[in-house]
Amino acid sequence: MGIRNIFKEEDPILRRRAREVITFDERLGLLIDDMIETMRKAEGVGLAAPQVGISRRVIIVETKEGGLVELVNPVIYEKSGKQIGPEGCLSVDPSKTGYVERPMFVKVKGYDRNGKEILAEGEGLRARAFCHEIDHLDGILYIDKLCQPPKSEE
Ligand code: CO
Numbered sequence: 001m002g003i004r005n006i007f008k009e010e011d012p013i014l015r016r017r018a019r020e021v022i023t024f025d026e027r028l029g030l031l032i033d034d035m036i037e038t039m040r041k042a043e044g045v046g047l048a049a050p051q052v053g054i055s056r057r058v059i060i061v062e063t064k065e066g067g068l069v070e071l072v073n074p075v076i077y078e079k080s081g082k083q084i085g086p087e088g089c090l091s092v093d094p095s096k097t098g099y100v101e102r103p104m105f106v107k108v109k110g111y112d113r114n115g116k117e118i119l120a121e122g123e124g125l126r127a128r129a130f131c132h133e134i135d136h137l138d139g140i141l142y143i144d145k146l147c148q149p150p151k152s153e154e
Contacts, residue, residue, distance in 0.1 A: 001030065004038050004052040009092050011053075015139040018048075018055045021072045024115040028058070032070050032113050035060050044090045046129040048136030051091050059133035063126045071110035071118060074134055079103035083124065084150045087132060087142045098146040102128045 007013055021028060031054060039047040039060060049058040062068040081104025086097040106127045108120045122130050132142060 001034050002037055003041055004034050006038065006042065006051055006090050007053050009089075009141060009143070011091075013050050013053055013055055014091055014136070014141065016050070016055055017139055018050050018057045018137040020057050021111075024072070024111070024113060028072070029113045031056075031058060032060065036062075036068065036070075039090075042090050042094075045125065046133040047090065048133045050136055050139075057137045059130075059137065061120075061122070061126065061129045061133060063122075063129065066120075066122060066126045069118070069120045070112055071108060071120065072113065072115075074108050074110035074130070074137075076106050076108050076130065076134060078105075078107035079127075080105045083128065084147060085128065087128065089132070089142055091136075092141060092143055098143060099149045100128075100132075100142050100145045101147050102131045106130050108134075 035047050046061040049056045057073045060070045083104045084101045087100045088097040105123050108130050112118050
């Protein structure tokens with residue numbers, strides 16, 4: 001299929017809790033490949049399956065330092081610290097950003113497309129991306145979590 005359409009904030013699929021993946025089949029692999037292509041074309045650092053119209057618990061994150069990771073049924077099992085920084089989303093007007101508070105470090109576990117368990121961790125932007133994408137699976141957008149910029153940046 002290749003590049004898929006990115007659903008926008010007014011679409012109800014972005015407000016639903018996505019379902020767990022139970023079957024690790026060829027279709028899942030195709031979905032993940034298409035998500036990677038779609039994210040890279042849009043120059044994003046992450047994407048969640050509901051953003052391409054599939055209400056399943058699948059995310060990808062790609063940052064310069066950490067590279068690409070795909071996570072099926074991802075769960076944050078450890079977090080620490082906090083950071084307040086600007087965030088954007090391919091499903092919201094991409095020219096817009098808003099400040100959101102996130103943990104500074106997270107550890108995430110999930111599965112790859114073959115059902116093999118994967119552990120991943122992120123700091124800074126990568127931690128923010130994991131949290132942002134996992135929020136998508138619960139129907140949450142960054143615009144629901146806006147906060148004031150840190151004092152030094154006002
Ligand atoms: Co987003």
